[in-house]
Amino acid sequence: MIYLYILTMALTTYLIRVLPLTIFRKPIKSRFIRSFLHYVPYCCLTAMTFPSILSSAGSVLSGGAALVVAVILAYRGKGLMVVALSSSAAVLVTQGLMSLIG
Amino acid sequence: MNWKEYRTGVRQGLPVGMGYYSVSFGFGAMAVTMGVRAWEAALISAANMTSAGQFAGLTLIAAGAALWEMVLTQLVINSRYALMSMALSQRMGERIGFWPRLFVAFFNTDEIFALAMARKEPLTTPYFLGLAVLPFLGWTLGTLCGGVLGSVLPEFLGAALGVMLYGMFIAIVVPAARGERTILLAVALALACSCLFAWTPGLKEVSSGLAIVACTVIAAAVCAWRFPIQEEEEAAV
Numbered sequence: 001m002i003y004l005y006i007l008t009m010a011l012t013t014y015l016i017r018v019l020p021l022t023i024f025r026k027p028i029k030s031r032f033i034r035s036f037l038h039y040v041p042y043c044c045l046t047a048m049t050f051p052s053i054l055s056s057a058g059s060v061l062s063g064g065a066a067l068v069v070a071v072i073l074a075y076r077g078k079g080l081m082v083v084a085l086s087s088s089a090a091v092l093v094t095q096g097l098m099s100l101i102g
Numbered sequence: 103m104n105w106k107e108y109r110t111g112v113r114q115g116l117p118v119g120m121g122y123y124s125v126s127f128g129f130g131a132m133a134v135t136m137g138v139r140a141w142e143a144a145l146i147s148a149a150n151m152t153s154a155g156q157f158a159g160l161t162l163i164a165a166g167a168a169l170w171e172m173v174l175t176q177l178v179i180n181s182r183y184a185l186m187s188m189a190l191s192q193r194m195g196e197r198i199g200f201w202p203r204l205f206v207a208f209f210n211t212d213e214i215f216a217l218a219m220a221r222k223e224p225l226t227t228p229y230f231l232g233l234a235v236l237p238f239l240g241w242t243l244g245t246l247c248g249g250v251l252g253s254v255l256p257e258f259l260g261a262a263l264g265v266m267l268y269g270m271f272i273a274i275v276v277p278a279a280r281g282e283r284t285i286l287l288a289v290a291l292a293l294a295c296s297c298l299f300a301w302t303p304g305l306k307e308v309s310s311g312l313a314i315v316a317c318t319v320i321a322a323a324v325c326a327w328r329f330p331i332q333e334e335e336e337a338a339v
Contacts, residue, residue, distance in 0.1 A: 002142055008169050009159045010149035012176040013183070018207035020187035022200060028192060035326035037189040040318055041219045042278060042285050043292035043325075044182060045271040047317035048212060050293055051300045052310070053268040058261040066265040067272070074276035080217075081117045087269035091262040 062094040104228045111232020114221075117270060118213045119236030123244035124263030129156060130248025136164040140249025147245035151211050151238065154310060155179045181315050186215045193218065194225050202227040209234040213270060220274045284329040292321035 028034055054063040066087035073083045126147055133143035138160065150156050158175050187210055191203075198206070206227075214233055218225055279286040295317035299305050308316070 002138065002163060004169065005159070005163045005172060006142070006146050006149055008172045009146070009155070009176055012173050013150050013152055013155055013180050014208060016177065016180050017183045017187050017210045018204060020184050021191045021203050021207045021210070024188050024191045025196065025200075025203075027195075031330050032326050034192070035330040036322045037192055038331050039285070039288040039322035039325045040185050040189045041216060042275050042289050043321040044185065044314065044318040045212070045216055045275050046289045046292040047296040047314045047321075049268050049271045049275070050296055053265060056261070056268060057265050058258065062261065063265065066269065070269045070272040071276055074273045075280060077277060078273070080114075080270050080273045083273035084117050084121065084266040084269035087265050087272070088262045091265050092258070095258050095261070 057091045058095060059098065061098065062091045065090040065094040104226060107226045107228040108232040111229040112235060113232075114217050115214075115233045115236040117266065118217070119240030121213070121263065121266040121270065122237050122240035123247075125153060125267065126241045126244030127248035127251075128264070129153075129160070130245035130250075131252050132157075132248075133160055133245070134249045134252060136160060138163065138249075140246055143249045144242050144246040148238070148242040151209060151241060152180055152183075153212075178309055178312050181312070182212075182318065183210060185315070185318060186210055186212075190215055190218060197224060198227055198230075202230070206230045206234075209238065211237065213237065213267060216271060216274050220278075284325060287329070288321050288325040291324060292317050295320050 028037070050067070053067050054060050057063040057066055069090040070083050070087040073086055078086075129147065130140060130143045133146070134140055138146075143160075146156055146159065150159070155176050158179050159172060162172050162175060187207060190206075190210060194203070194206075209230070214237060217233060218230070221229075275289055279289045296313070299308055299313035299317060305313075
């Protein structure tokens, strides 16, 4: 039975991804739709990151620290890996400090 | 096969693979506590390559839900991928044909999408092959290890690794928003929407997958209407 669930899950997810990728292959003419798709990645990534990041690291404080560190480093033009690892480090440091205090 | 493109993809996929390993470790550990075997959990990861969708799917499996409920849940939670695939399809242009697209579609996760869209150079099939390898391995093996080892990884370490994926998103959004005022406005609008969905009574009942889609559509549509892109901007996108 679990394989039927897995198959259903996988098939649904794949169809969601594959249909737009194979159907909309020709360049879209509409300026509105092209502009819309231009903004989609940034809007989508933002909506996924905030406020979820605050509740992703055990406490709002450590999640917030990860957010602040990542935004500052990214603003200064640091690369993906540096930003990602630094936000991880920010969580470790914050949680370490919190356990020292509390 | 263009190995230079492949290697570029692999290099860019490394942090994603690491992040995936830690997140899916949690998924594997959780699956076992819900009565799913470790290798079945790994199979779920290998076949789906989604995060929120799999966590929700696991809950449904444990609850013995109907198959149509599974379909509906996946549709709602994963509908953002339809938008991403549409954007990615335009970004790929006509260089990448039908068959490679069947492959790329399977690996169109949030992070792989983000990296591909952020790339300055034209996208190629070997690049996608390289980009997909480590995230796929990280996601599947992380699930397997999580299922087998359970909660060996201390909780604080898991939390620290978990924010890596968000860190990557931020590293993509912030420089773009800094460089282009209209993107900054789009980001601000999506942020405001996202907060409304998270904290307003009533709206916060909406599932997170649907909320992401709603925020994306609202913010991108408003900005597309108010600030349509110029022709020269498109060339760079």
